[in-house]
Amino acid sequence: MDLTAPLRISGLGKSFGKACVLRDISFELPAGASLSIIGPSGCGKSTLLSMVAGLTKADEGHILLPENCRSAFILQDYGLFPWKTVRDNLALPLQLQGIGRKERFEAAQAMLEELGLGGLAQRYPVQLSGGQRQRVAIGRALISRPDLLLMDEPFAALDAITREHLQNQLLDVWKRRRMSFMLVTHNVAEAVFLGRYIMVLGGRPARSVLWVENPCFGDASSRNSDVYFSLIRQVHEALEAAQKNNGPDDTDSAEGGLA
Amino acid sequence: MRVLDILFRYVVAFLALLALWQIGAWALGPYILPAPLDVLAAWVDALRGNDLWGHIRSSAFRVATAMILAWVTAFPLGIFLGYKRRIDRFISPMVFLTYPLPKIVLLPVFLTLFGLGDLSKILLIALTTGYQILVVTRDGIRHLDGRYLESFRTLGGSPAQLIRHVLVPAALPDAMTSLKVASGTAVAVLFMAESFATQSGLGFIIMDAWGRGDQLEMFCGILSMSLLGLMVYETCHITEKLLCRWKKLETKR
Numbered sequence: 001m002d003l004t005a006p007l008r009i010s011g012l013g014k015s016f017g018k019a020c021v022l023r024d025i026s027f028e029l030p031a032g033a034s035l036s037i038i039g040p041s042g043c044g045k046s047t048l049l050s051m052v053a054g055l056t057k058a059d060e061g062h063i064l065l066p067e068n069c070r071s072a073f074i075l076q077d078y079g080l081f082p083w084k085t086v087r088d089n090l091a092l093p094l095q096l097q098g099i100g101r102k103e104r105f106e107a108a109q110a111m112l113e114e115l116g117l118g119g120l121a122q123r124y125p126v127q128l129s130g131g132q133r134q135r136v137a138i139g140r141a142l143i144s145r146p147d148l149l150l151m152d153e154p155f156a157a158l159d160a161i162t163r164e165h166l167q168n169q170l171l172d173v174w175k176r177r178r179m180s181f182m183l184v185t186h187n188v189a190e191a192v193f194l195g196r197y198i199m200v201l202g203g204r205p206a207r208s209v210l211w212v213e214n215p216c217f218g219d220a221s222s223r224n225s226d227v228y229f230s231l232i233r234q235v236h237e238a239l240e241a242a243q244k245n246n247g248p249d250d251t252d253s254a255e256g257g258l259a
Numbered sequence: 260m261r262v263l264d265i266l267f268r269y270v271v272a273f274l275a276l277l278a279l280w281q282i283g284a285w286a287l288g289p290y291i292l293p294a295p296l297d298v299l300a301a302w303v304d305a306l307r308g309n310d311l312w313g314h315i316r317s318s319a320f321r322v323a324t325a326m327i328l329a330w331v332t333a334f335p336l337g338i339f340l341g342y343k344r345r346i347d348r349f350i351s352p353m354v355f356l357t358y359p360l361p362k363i364v365l366l367p368v369f370l371t372l373f374g375l376g377d378l379s380k381i382l383l384i385a386l387t388t389g390y391q392i393l394v395v396t397r398d399g400i401r402h403l404d405g406r407y408l409e410s411f412r413t414l415g416g417s418p419a420q421l422i423r424h425v426l427v428p429a430a431l432p433d434a435m436t437s438l439k440v441a442s443g444t445a446v447a448v449l450f451m452a453e454s455f456a457t458q459s460g461l462g463f464i465i466m467d468a469w470g471r472g473d474q475l476e477m478f479c480g481i482l483s484m485s486l487l488g489l490m491v492y493e494t495c496h497i498t499e500k501l502l503c504r505w506k507k508l509e510t511k512r
């Protein structure tokens with residue numbers, strides 16, 4: 001098992017029926033690094049994550065994960081089960097692997113403590129706030145100790161303060177575990193704060209229109225640095241251009257994609 | 260506190276019903292409607308002997324066995340049909356063509372096929388109850404939010420684990436409610452099945468006493484059957500509450 005190997009994606013493409021959604025996506029993500037993916041709504045970000053997770057088949061190209069790489073996926077809308085308590089939701093991945101009751105409950109409790117949810121084990125998801133629910137979803141993804149964490153707009157539904165808090169918490173977790181993660185977001189500041197690499201998708205079909213490395217990634221004080229702000233401006237401009245290109249009159253949509 | 264509150268309301272309702280009954284008894288006379296206190300006295304008296312208990316046992320056994328049988332067949336089948344839509348497309352026309360049919364009209368057929376004993380009655384009640392559970396469970400699974408299936412796929416469980424962790428708990432609340440609602444029909448079918456060609460059960464007592472013009476015994480049977488219906492309903496209700504705690508939290512909001 002070589003977990004220092006990078007994640008390699010080459011020439012990835014995907015169509016739904018006649019509409020080609022993604023084309024020729026290629027990049028390499030070093031082990032333990034993070035990638036933020038940003039792009040206009042409907043451009044194929046969720047589809048890309050789903051392909052990396054192995055839930056959707058790619059039409060073209062390859063995804064090369066390091067050998068024995070375990071991935072975990074946090075869906076756009078948390079995906080907790082309302083009929084299970086917080087503890088049972090958290091412990092479910094371990095239960096599915098056949099891990100015994102005592103061991104998985106201890107792991108769940110430890111994870112709850114780590115995420116600052118210690119007292120909520122017996123609650124049901126409806127009894128939690130949006131931020132708490134999202135933390136449980138993160139905990140459920142982390143509990144099987146993944147090497148690659150995939151997150152689809154994990155903080156989109158949260159208020160600004162909770163969102164910032166969870167962003168910091170995610171960075172803390174990352175510093176302790178050093179898993180790779182890929183994060184889809186709509187928010188430029190979030191993309192820059194959480195990504196060591198930032199990829200902007202745009203066009204129709206979507207491809208990578210910008211790929212930058214973030215030199216001050218992981219530095220909590222970077223939120224106020226000049227590099228941070230200039231990076232935000234760069235990503236923002238690329239995103240605006242992509243959004244313009246995404247209009248229905250765009251000649252790129254020659255494949256009949258009124259999708 | 261809340262338990263006392265509920266109990267209080269039940270007691271008030273019970274006394275109000277007794278009062279109405281008493282007024283009816285005065286109006287109609289003891290040959291049509293005996294007075295409630297006379298019936299209660301006769302009922303307590305009958306409970307001291309063994310006869311009434313025997314009939315209660317027969318009826319309770321039939322309805323309980325039938326409802327359990329209905330549940331263990333219809334609930335899994337409903338989940339299966341709801342999930343395997345391709346198979347459901349062939350089965351559901353059959354279900355829907357026969358669903359509106361009042362199963363009680365099959366009583367003579369069942370008596371011929373399965374004899375005059377418990378089996379025919381149990382099967383008939385189970386058929387009536389099972390249909391409702393089947394239809395509701397199947398629809399519950401069909402309308403299950405696709406996000407739960409997708410979420411489970413990200414965790415990578417087996418089909419058996421999907422059934423256990425997603426399909427069964429998702430379908431359970433609606434199915435339990437349908438079981439509860441069906442319990443009323445179940446007791447009604449029990450009565451019909453017992454009023455005919457049998458010597459045991461509360462339905463038999465009621466019809467037998469009616470034939471002999473023994474109003475007091477008839478009302479003892481009616482009272483017992485009502486209580487049996489109430490017990491069946493409450494059992495379903497409590498089971499539902501225990502198994503679907505999360506659902507109640509959801510609707511509270």
Ligand SMILES: Nc1ncnc2c1ncn2[C@@H]1O[C@H](COP(=O)(O)OP(=O)(O)O)[C@@H](O)[C@H]1O
Pocket residue numbers: 016021039040041042043044045046047048259
């Ligand atoms: N299962 C599917 N079948 C058909 N079209 C799909 C399917 N999934 C996504 N699409 C289409 O692919 C495009 C990209 O979807 P998605 O990846 O969800 O976008 P994003 O996450 O970037 O908003 C959208 O136009 C969407 O309608």
Ligand SMILES: [Mg+2]
Pocket residue numbers: 045046047076152
């Ligand atoms: Mg999406």
